Amino acid sequence: MQKNTENYIDFKDFPKNYDYQTVEKKISQYWEDNKIYKFETSDKSRKIYSVDTPPPYVSSSHLHVGHVMSYSQAEFIIRYKRMKGFNVFYPMGFDDNGLPTERYVEKKYKINKSKITREDFIDLCLKETKEGIEIYKSLWKSAGISADYDLSYSTIDERCRKTSQKSFLDLYNKGLIERRNEPILWCPQCRTSLAQADVVLEELTGVLYDIEFKSMDGKSLIISTTRPELLGGCVAVYANPADDRYKFLEGRNVKTPLYNREVPVRFDESVDMGYGTGLMMVCTWGDVEDVKKWKEHKLNTAIVVDKAGRLNALSEKYNGLSVKDAKKAVVADLNELFLIKGEKSLMHNVGVHDRCSTPVEFILAEQWFIKILDSKDKFINAGNQMVWHPEFMKARYDEWINNLKWDWNISRQRFYGVPFPVWYCSECGEIITAVESKLPVDPVTDLPGTNKCPKCGGEKLKPETDVMDTWMTSSMTPLINSRWAYNDHDSKELLNMIYPMGLRPQAQEIIRTWLFYTVVKSIYHTENIPFKDIMISGWGLDKSGKKMSKSLGNFVAPEDIIKKYSADALRYWASKANLGQDLRFNEEDVIAGRKLLIKIWNATRFLITNVSAEFNPYEKNMTELNLSQIDKWVLTELENTINICENNMESYEYSFALRTATDFFYNIYCDNYLEIIKNVFWDEEEENADRKKTVLNVMYFISLNISKIFAPFMPFITEELYLTFYKNFEKGNSIHLSNWPELKKELIFSDSAKISAILLNILDASRKLRTNLNLHQNHKVNKILIKSLNADYIDIINEISGDIRSAVRSERLIFSDKADFQTADADIFISLEK
């Protein structure tokens, strides 16, 4: 066998300590230089495994170990697939357009969008984005994330803008996008409209006020509300049609307090007779229920809250006050007039903007909507066609769709996002869209293909200045990656190759957004599901079980952990949570990972330093070797381990796989097999040479295969061992491109369990005896005495007496009734004689 001189080191000088800091840097560079994780576009022989990698918000927060955890978990599977022979398409994306980035920039520079020009703001965002990407890239690389970084994209780059805009045009042409003027969810803090998915319910303590309205003839009518500040926008009072108390109000008006405005009384079954007095006020608009009644019953429109979250002139003396201040003022005034008849505090759910926690309001504005309410069935059906890991996460997807109440509003009144490819005619309002071949466009600086309105011939065209919801782009990731927006031959071919994608790994909190919207887009654009398998990871929690976040101060930086304990050790921690399960961060678990690395290093070093220059692991097949029972046992256990690990990896149960492999490695291989056979290497006699050779072959076979199983989890150390040692005997430039161990049925010896149990019971008992006798485990004894009450065992013990003597470090083995120490098998007794 030809030695690879470049990587060859004298095996006897193999380093005693594993210097992970140096090795990980070196290996990382090696992968990059040799393009180990490159997706081979032209390779038609291998099956493709494509991954729709989550693009994290580059600027929203720094990554913590929880992020590394979820990326690693997906990566375990991806690396496994690569070793199973798939041509892996694994891009790295960076999500940097939209509100998360804008919020980050606003906070960092202490500005808001009204205090800076659009151009300067976008420049700042682009600058932060660029810096963020570099930081993220270097962290992902140091964590061993095996993406093909040549396939990277950023959601503000040209391809993503083009894809988002094409998506808009396609949906517009299909009639799935509409411009509508209707009440929309609005964040007064960010001064933009929102979609339902951007609003989360927060449980807040509020006060429920009983306020006195008056009937036209002066009767007192008590209405309970949590939002007295909206009184100026009250357009109706509602009661339940079955409520006898208020039948007399039918067809009449009532007077609102403070304003003395007349509003009609209406009836609707949705009003709960038991709540408060059974009377309810409806404003335009205080909540979803108000919007619903306003729509259904065509109520008057009396908008009182402006885009900044302040009351307007309609609220008379409260004009200009913020919603919060107005509430105080209104309550004070009502109190002065003795119009508050009661108040009690209550916990209620308030919709707040998920990026800034500001309570949302309703605003009337013209916006672009993607129609989704009509197609709920299609989306549910798509969910059923995908395989969910873990399965229970699918319920969240179904629940979200079933509860959707609004079409998807994709307009945002912001700066830093993908622009709409749209202009409007100032004369007649006609909508003019961009020509597809010109995409991406910015209507603020670019002109549409025409100078005149095609409808009225008007020459004044004004650009749409809103930008798209950030999810408008993120939802395109499978189609961004497969170059759906491009019509050239290569792009079309790529689309056919990698779409639908094989895997979507992601976090649980974005099922309602990223996952759902991606399904929407894929169904609408391609009538296909976007990916086949979905992997939902849990959260990284702090030591006490709280979700890790920068604001809580319980943030553990992955860089620090990697520096201190190595990336492999951090990934080991990440492997401990099953899919979908949250995982507490314990430094002890990382330390356990480092311990495993050191053990792997030393166990392999034991093999390496005993190998001679002529060593050739493939001189004979394993089955042609003169295997002892203990060799057969360890090989059988290895094959069983390979089998279990493979099954686990196939079903995304990476955690079980690594645990199984680790158990085998520690208990079977290191603590027993190596301990039993190691004295072969202490004996320099000629007659031992054959046995030594066999043992080395077994060790090589096991070490290599277990390293391959470890490789997806601990890619650095396994690669280092591969390049410095295994590569001298194997083909291929990386363990990560080598084949996953193939199950060899001929190495499963059916009776090895029974035979080895006898040996291990004897070894176990002898270890206990040695401890009792304060005898060193390796100290050679003169003889071991064995008594067996089971006659069947005698032959077996005779057959494996060599293994037994080797295991218990005894010169001789003698059957004797004097043996009095019972083993775990009640039929076998042993004694040791010095």
Place this chain on the structure above:
RNA sequence: GGGCGGAUAGCUCAGCUGGUUAGAGCAUCGGCUUUACAAGCCGGGGGUCACAGGUUCGAACCCUGUUCCGCCUACCA
């Protein structure tokens, strides 16, 4: 309000479709150092499996109810 996940040793967690005496790592205690590894090895102690019922020859596991933790979801103003 509805739903999902979890509760097992001091800590972090395994425990598959029910089957001897419930496991691992860490921690703890005792012992062992020229022969891969002291960042090691060998051995020991430690559990009313959240609680209460039920099904069964047999329950950590299945069923019913309860408590606590986390999450998703929800128009009672």
